[in-house]
Amino acid sequence: MYFKLAIQNVKKSFKDYMIYFLTLAFSICLFYSFNSFQAQQAVMELSQGQADIIDSVMLIMKILSVFVAIVLGFLVIYANNFLIKRRKKELGLYTLLGMPKNHISRILVYETFIVGLVSLIVGLLSGFFLSQLLTVITANLFEANLNYSFIFSLDAMLLTIIAFALIFLVIMIFNTLILNRYKLIDLIHAGQKNETLKIKNIYISILLFIVSLLILGYTYHYALSLGINALVHLNIIAPLGILGTVLFFMSLAGFLLRFVQSSKSLYYRKLNMFVLRQVNASINSNFLSMSIVCIMLLFSIGALATGSNLNRTINNTLLYATPYDYTYSAYIDPEHPMYAEDFTHMSEQLKLNPKDIKEEAFVHEYCSDITTKTYQKQIEALLGEPDSSFYEQSIEVIPLSEFNKLRKQYDLEPIRLKNDECYFFTSIEMLKELIDEIIAKEKELTLYGKPLRISNTDYELINLGTSSNTGTAALAVVVNDDAIPKGTPLYSVYWNVTLADSVDIQGFDDYMSTKINAYQYHQAQEVNNQPVSYSSVTSEHVKENSKGLAVIMTYIGIYLGLIFLMASAVILALQQLSQASDNKQRYLILNKLGAEKRMVNQSILFQLSIYFFMPLLLAVVHSIVGIQVVNSIVVAFGRSDLFIASLFTGGIILLIYGAYFFITYIGYKSILSKR
Amino acid sequence: MTPILDVVDIEKYYGNKGNLTKAVNHVSFQVEKGEFIGIMGPSGSGKTTLLNCISTIDSVTSGHISINNKDITALRKNALSKFRREELGFIFQDFNLLDTLTAYENIALALTIQKRKPSEIKKQVMSVAQKLDIVDVLQKYPYQMSGGQKQRVASARALVSEPSLILADEPTGALDSKSSRALLDSFERLNAEYEATILMVTHDAFTASYAKRILFIKDGRIFNELIRGNDSRKAFFNRIIEVETLLGGDSSNVL
Numbered sequence: 001m002y003f004k005l006a007i008q009n010v011k012k013s014f015k016d017y018m019i020y021f022l023t024l025a026f027s028i029c030l031f032y033s034f035n036s037f038q039a040q041q042a043v044m045e046l047s048q049g050q051a052d053i054i055d056s057v058m059l060i061m062k063i064l065s066v067f068v069a070i071v072l073g074f075l076v077i078y079a080n081n082f083l084i085k086r087r088k089k090e091l092g093l094y095t096l097l098g099m100p101k102n103h104i105s106r107i108l109v110y111e112t113f114i115v116g117l118v119s120l121i122v123g124l125l126s127g128f129f130l131s132q133l134l135t136v137i138t139a140n141l142f143e144a145n146l147n148y149s150f151i152f153s154l155d156a157m158l159l160t161i162i163a164f165a166l167i168f169l170v171i172m173i174f175n176t177l178i179l180n181r182y183k184l185i186d187l188i189h190a191g192q193k194n195e196t197l198k199i200k201n202i203y204i205s206i207l208l209f210i211v212s213l214l215i216l217g218y219t220y221h222y223a224l225s226l227g228i229n230a231l232v233h234l235n236i237i238a239p240l241g242i243l244g245t246v247l248f249f250m251s252l253a254g255f256l257l258r259f260v261q262s263s264k265s266l267y268y269r270k271l272n273m274f275v276l277r278q279v280n281a282s283i284n285s286n287f288l289s290m291s292i293v294c295i296m297l298l299f300s301i302g303a304l305a306t307g308s309n310l311n312r313t314i315n316n317t318l319l320y321a322t323p324y325d326y327t328y329s330a331y332i333d334p335e336h337p338m339y340a341e342d343f344t345h346m347s348e349q350l351k352l353n354p355k356d357i358k359e360e361a362f363v364h365e366y367c368s369d370i371t372t373k374t375y376q377k378q379i380e381a382l383l384g385e386p387d388s389s390f391y392e393q394s395i396e397v398i399p400l401s402e403f404n405k406l407r408k409q410y411d412l413e414p415i416r417l418k419n420d421e422c423y424f425f426t427s428i429e430m431l432k433e434l435i436d437e438i439i440a441k442e443k444e445l446t447l448y449g450k451p452l453r454i455s456n457t458d459y460e461l462i463n464l465g466t467s468s469n470t471g472t473a474a475l476a477v478v479v480n481d482d483a484i485p486k487g488t489p490l491y492s493v494y495w496n497v498t499l500a501d502s503v504d505i506q507g508f509d510d511y512m513s514t515k516i517n518a519y520q521y522h523q524a525q526e527v528n529n530q531p532v533s534y535s536s537v538t539s540e541h542v543k544e545n546s547k548g549l550a551v552i553m554t555y556i557g558i559y560l561g562l563i564f565l566m567a568s569a570v571i572l573a574l575q576q577l578s579q580a581s582d583n584k585q586r587y588l589i590l591n592k593l594g595a596e597k598r599m600v601n602q603s604i605l606f607q608l609s610i611y612f613f614m615p616l617l618l619a620v621v622h623s624i625v626g627i628q629v630v631n632s633i634v635v636a637f638g639r640s641d642l643f644i645a646s647l648f649t650g651g652i653i654l655l656i657y658g659a660y661f662f663i664t665y666i667g668y669k670s671i672l673s674k675r
Numbered sequence: 676m677t678p679i680l681d682v683v684d685i686e687k688y689y690g691n692k693g694n695l696t697k698a699v700n701h702v703s704f705q706v707e708k709g710e711f712i713g714i715m716g717p718s719g720s721g722k723t724t725l726l727n728c729i730s731t732i733d734s735v736t737s738g739h740i741s742i743n744n745k746d747i748t749a750l751r752k753n754a755l756s757k758f759r760r761e762e763l764g765f766i767f768q769d770f771n772l773l774d775t776l777t778a779y780e781n782i783a784l785a786l787t788i789q790k791r792k793p794s795e796i797k798k799q800v801m802s803v804a805q806k807l808d809i810v811d812v813l814q815k816y817p818y819q820m821s822g823g824q825k826q827r828v829a830s831a832r833a834l835v836s837e838p839s840l841i842l843a844d845e846p847t848g849a850l851d852s853k854s855s856r857a858l859l860d861s862f863e864r865l866n867a868e869y870e871a872t873i874l875m876v877t878h879d880a881f882t883a884s885y886a887k888r889i890l891f892i893k894d895g896r897i898f899n900e901l902i903r904g905n906d907s908r909k910a911f912f913n914r915i916i917e918v919e920t921l922l923g924g925d926s927s928n929v930l
């Protein structure tokens with residue numbers, strides 16, 4: 001019988017349920033298509049490199065999905081709350097008629113179940129279609145061939161069902177709790193009585209506001225001082241930031257109200273008083289969702305900015321990462337030292353056809369008698385405390401002749417060094433700040449027992465060879481060739497090759513892969529029974545990798561960013577529209593009192609603006625700090641261009657958020673004008 | 676002396692040709708400055724419709740209404756708003772207070788809508804609050820007030836801008852008899868001491884007996900007029916009952 005009643009209720013309040021239903025279906029649709037990403041690669045022709053990247057990205061996607069599920073869960077709970085609020089009176093009536101509370105909650109559970117089931121079906125169906133579209137887009141981004149067929153991911157479907165089953169469970173518990181919390185009088189008078197202030201005392205409100213600013217200020221400072229390490233300390237930063245944000249919105253309304261009240265001429269001007277009271281009432285009942293919107297917007301801005309930035313960044317970086325067609329690099333284990341001579345005849349030993357090779361060049365990095373510990377002071381001041389093993393690393397020493405040859409490859413002028421001079425540099429952009437500091441502060445260093453003056457005040461970031469890593473030389477010193485004593489063991493070696501135009505790089509790489517292992521083996525026999533740890537890479541490989549990585553990261557960033565942006569906008573729109581019908585009576589009174597239409601519209605606009613743009617404002621402040629931090633990570637991939645990224649992000653936000661704002665404003669007015 | 680309100684042969688129809696309701700049917704009357712006039716009739720007789728036409732919330736089908744010599748049936752929408760907030764004060768059956776605002780702010784709102792100066796606002800709110808004896812409740816929200824207090828706050832809001840005409844639709848409809856009496860006493864006082872012009876609509880004989888003149892309306896038409904003259908309220912009340920029984924037929928609506 002209760003089930004029947006539930007079905008009737010859903011049918012009867014279909015219009016109310018519509019928003020809830022759409023939100024649910026939309027979330028489910030997004031969740032499914034987001035997770036069906038895995039199934040997409042089945043219909044795409046991807047190279048091995050791209051496939052590898054997708055594999056690791058799929059892992060990231062899975063982890064992100066958990067986060068997305070939580071956010072979507074909140075969104076659904078929020079929509080549910082909206083619905084309950086609208087039906088308070090009806091629920092009160094049941095109680096009044098003598099229906100026990102647990103029976104009412106049973107009806108609610110059935111209702112949730114029915115709506116949940118229907119939206120699950122609709123959501124999944126639309127998800128199937130959206131995932132087809134996404135497949136095409138992905139293939140496009142990858143520039144991959146598409147063997148198109150309908151894709152279906154059982155994994156994603158199961159995941160979606162499980163995630164949303166959990167969410168529904170939470171909602172059912174939530175509804176029961178809500179129901180038990182309401183007093184009968186509240187239920188019956190719902191709609192008449194506006195929600196009373198959560199914070200009654202203005203001084204508490206003002207105090208809380210200041211506390212929230214202090215917490216946020218401290219969190220910003222902390223995050224900025226940590227720089228890239230902020231990510232490691234997210235377990236402190238995130239809760240602090242969230243606490244500050246929640247407190248901010250909890251106290252904002254009261255604070256704003258008191259603030260404007262202190263200026264009588266502002267407060268008693270046109271409908272200001274009305275709007276502020278109105279906003280106050282709505283913020284107090286909604287500060288939690290405003291905080292969530294703010295945090296989601298932060299996430300959205302961050303994801304969009306980073307996503308759009310990364311693609312550009314990586315494209316910029318490619319030039320710097322690929323000076324040669326092919327690079328073989330070996331890292332020498334200090335326990336089993338090797339020397340320059342051990343590598344001299346690489347091309348002969350590998351039995352390469354000399355005609356194939358247009359040019360070959362070695363870069364030898366030698367071990368030195370000083371380690372990174374020499375610069376402990378600067379390192380700890382700028383980078384925080386590193387692992388203890390970091391300090392055991394030798395400063396890398398590079399002979400001038402090889403370095404200048406490398407510079408020539410980059411079209412850079414050769415550098416000159418006197419006998420008592422050296423040149424300090426790094427290939428890792430992340431370390432730039434540290435090296436700049438060392439060059440600025442330290443005049444000298446003692447290498448192989450000889451004092452050397454650091455001659456350069458600046459340097460170009462260049463790589464020692466083609467590499468898919470972020471940089472090859474960490475803390476490196478270039479000295480005249482004869483300053484390196486004979487018999488100094490190697491730190492690492494780069495064998496750089498430019499191939500003749502006729503040679504196919506991929507083919508060369510394949511050939512090398514078969515040869516190198518044999519060579520390694522031979523070398524191990526001859527030298528010290530210890531195979532050398534090496535890597536080899538072609539410029540094409542690096543390009544493909546970077547391109548793939550950039551494309552996918554962009555994809556994740558923009559995708560997630562959009563989800564959160566939309567979700568925020570939907571929340572706000574839903575909230576405002578639901579309040580529009582609550583506020584209808586109030587606006588009717590204003591009309592009867594003779595308030596002009598223009599004045600009323602202004603007040604609606606003012607009210608919506610506070611509501612939409614306060615969370616955005618705080619989110620922008622958050623994200624300026626956040627992007628500073630994230631940027632130090634993006635920099636790890638190479639140079640970044642924040643300006644264009646900001647422009648892009650701003651544009652998208654303005655478009656989507658602005659559109660929602662506009663639609664809400666129109667909808668709000670139409671609800672008010674409806675009789 | 677020209678009347679404050681001059682209603683000339685107005686009609687208000689609802690619906691279409693097939694199903695026409697003549698809510699107000701050829702009604703004419705005048706109200707002089709300082710009058711306290713009641714409009715009485717059973718429910719459905721067109722009282723609210725008539726009042727809504729006068730208050731410019733609704734528009735007439737035909738006829739003219741002049742307030743202070745201004746024909747409001749010829750005004751445009753924005754001019755109507757302006758006219759309404761400057762010349763008229765409203766008191767509604769269900770108070771129509773804004774629940775988010777305190778009593779003080781509710782009263783002040785009528786002035787901020789008129790873009791009055793803040794300094795002026797405080798003086799006027801306090802003065803009208805004293806007249807209606809609600810100084811104590813000024814800082815309360817509507818949900819913290821009794822019905823009688825709410826209606827007096829609503830009356831204060833109607834009065835504060837010193838309108839030419841105060842329109843009250845069943846002001847005692849949602850009040851108990853004690854609060855009704857208190858409210859009507861203050862109406863009487865406002866009328867006697869401050870010469871406020873009040874037009875009050877009611878279906879209740881007791882409430883009507885506070886007025887100085889009563890127009891009886893049925894099926895959208897005025898069919899009788901009673902003037903209190905020097906009668907006591909009790910005597911006037913009896914005369915009202917007489918008219919009602921005389922013309923009644925549906926006295927059940929009157930109670």
Ligand SMILES: Nc1ncnc2c1ncn2[C@@H]1O[C@H](COP(=O)(O)OP(=O)(O)O)[C@@H](O)[C@H]1O
Pocket residue numbers: 689690696697698716717718719720721722723724725
């Ligand atoms: N908006 C409307 N649409 C159609 N008919 C209406 C409307 N408002 C009032 N009426 C009709 O006009 C008549 C007078 O109503 P009303 O003025 O509210 O009466 P009273 O206030 O005296 O009880 C009634 O028959 C009512 O049904």
Ligand SMILES: [Mg+2]
Pocket residue numbers: 722723724
């Ligand atoms: Mg009526």
